[in-house]
Amino acid sequence: MPSLPEKINTVEELDELMSRPSPALIDYIKTLDGDIMVLGAAGKIGPSLTIMAKRAIDAAGIKKNLIAVTRTHAPRFNAAGIKTITCDLLDHDAVRKLPKVENIVFMAGRKFGTSGCEWLTWAHNCIIPYNVASAFTDARIVAFSTGGVYPIVKVKAGGSRETDPPDPIGEYSMSCLGRERIFDYFSAEKGEKVIHIRLNYALDLRYGVLVDIATKVFNSETIDVTQGYFNGIWQGDVCDWVLRCFQYVSSPSAILNVSGHEILSIRAVAETFGRLFGKKPIITGKENGLAYLSNASKAMQLFGKTTVGTEKLIQWTAHWVKIGGENLKKPTHFETQNGKY
Numbered sequence: 001m002p003s004l005p006e007k008i009n010t011v012e013e014l015d016e017l018m019s020r021p022s023p024a025l026i027d028y029i030k031t032l033d034g035d036i037m038v039l040g041a042a043g044k045i046g047p048s049l050t051i052m053a054k055r056a057i058d059a060a061g062i063k064k065n066l067i068a069v070t071r072t073h074a075p076r077f078n079a080a081g082i083k084t085i086t087c088d089l090l091d092h093d094a095v096r097k098l099p100k101v102e103n104i105v106f107m108a109g110r111k112f113g114t115s116g117c118e119w120l121t122w123a124h125n126c127i128i129p130y131n132v133a134s135a136f137t138d139a140r141i142v143a144f145s146t147g148g149v150y151p152i153v154k155v156k157a158g159g160s161r162e163t164d165p166p167d168p169i170g171e172y173s174m175s176c177l178g179r180e181r182i183f184d185y186f187s188a189e190k191g192e193k194v195i196h197i198r199l200n201y202a203l204d205l206r207y208g209v210l211v212d213i214a215t216k217v218f219n220s221e222t223i224d225v226t227q228g229y230f231n232g233i234w235q236g237d238v239c240d241w242v243l244r245c246f247q248y249v250s251s252p253s254a255i256l257n258v259s260g261h262e263i264l265s266i267r268a269v270a271e272t273f274g275r276l277f278g279k280k281p282i283i284t285g286k287e288n289g290l291a292y293l294s295n296a297s298k299a300m301q302l303f304g305k306t307t308v309g310t311e312k313l314i315q316w317t318a319h320w321v322k323i324g325g326e327n328l329k330k331p332t333h334f335e336t337q338n339g340k341y
Contacts, residue, residue: 004312007319011326014205018048018236021056021243022307028244029056029064034102034140039089039132041068044328045144045202046107047076049239054082056243067099090123095131103246104136106143109179111172115340118171125175126182133186140193140249142242143183147200147231147257147294148173152337155229155263159293162198162255170339184253193249197242200259200294202235203313205320207328210313213266214321217273217281224335225267228287231259231294234308241303248302259296260306266334269314276318290337 008014021029041050050068057064068077068084077084087094089108110124133141150160151167168174186192201209209230216223241258248254270281 004308006315008205008316009323015048015051018204019051019055019239020236021052021059022240024303025052025056025240025243026059028247029053030060030062032064032103032246035065035067035099036103036105037067037069037099037101038105038107039069040106040108041077041084042070042072042074043107043109044204044207044330045235045238048235049105049107049242050077050082051080052236052239053243054080065101067101069098089128089131092131096135098135100136100138102139104132104139104141105242106132106141108132109144109176111146121172122175122178126178129179129182133183133192137186137190137192140246141183141195142245142249143179143194143196144242145180145196145198146173146176147198147259147292148339149177149180149198150292150294152290153293155287155289155291155293159231159259159263159295160257161295162257162298168339169337173339180253187251187253191251193251194253195245195249196253196255197245198255198257198294199233199238200257200292201230201232201332201334202238203232204235204328205317206326207330207332208232208235209332209334210269210317211321211327212331212334213270214273214317215327217270217279218277218321220279220282222282222284223266223270224285225270225283226285226288227266227291227335227337228289229263229265229291229293230334231262231296232264232310232313233258233260233296234306234313237306237308241299244303256299256302257294257296258299259294260310261296261300262310263293264310272314273318276314277322292337
């Protein structure tokens with residue numbers, strides 16, 4: 001892999017780096033039978049993942065169809081030479097008309113704005129999975145989920161493992177477990193091959209826990225450290241690992257935690273940003289020793305360590321915030337322990 005830059009100055013530089021496939025992904029894509037379809041490709045992670053898949057296919061020198069399914073027109077995919085289909089995934093009949101491909105990355109879902117529109121979150125997180133799972137029983141499905149289906153755990157325990165029972169808090173997390181259970185049904189009863197990607201948290205420069213903390217420090221806003229700790233992983237690594245997960249789908253469904261190997265202190269990260277900005281963070285609350293944390297040791301065994309470490313991510317994020325880089329205005333609510341988003 002090419003060396004990492006000291007700074008990222010433009011969205012174009014960020015997108016190129018985040019969609020850059022690893023040599024391991026390029027080698028793997030050569031062995032993957034069948035075409036790939038990404039459902040919900042226009043979300044926060046979808047463009048990076050879909051374009052990375054296209055770059056991997058091109059670098060591998062193979063012929064493989066790649067289809068991006070979005071709710072609205074997505075000219076960025078067309079510009080990259082990716083076939084795009086617009087589809088309302090809540091429409092059962094429309095989903096059944098999608099191409100019958102061998103490999104599906106399922107990324108559709110809803111989190112932000114759940115409170116007050118709970119029914120819409122349940123519809124997106126449960127009806128859409130039913131529409132997809134019932135239509136593609138012969139496909140390999142890599143389905144995005146969240147570490148939020150686990151309970152809050154003691155920080156000293158090191159994070160939830162794939163073998164730990166889920167115990168979601170709040171309607172968003174419960175609906176995400178509902179999404180998993182629908183795929184589980186078709187996997188167990190119909191032989192559909194599935195793996196759930198329990199992600200916790202993806203780190204971009206336009207959104208994510210590091211961006212949230214950095215922005216609060218830069219703007220002299222209060223940071224609540226009651227939750228105290230979090231996991232995070234560079235979004236480029238998320239995309240690379242997920243695209244290599246078709247080999248790990250199974251019936252009944254498999255589970256994989258995707259996160260970084262470190263447990264990061266919100267207070268310590270805020271203090272680091274404070275030094276980089278020359279500002280003193282405004283801290284409130286006191287760590288209660290509990291947090292949403294995932295143990296990603298299984299993923300590390302499969303794929304190795306992440307390619308971008310925390311120190312580099314903090315440096316990139318600080319510079320991005322300083323220069324007024326694009327912000328998607330989608331806070332992670334990293335302080336939340338009551339499940340309300």
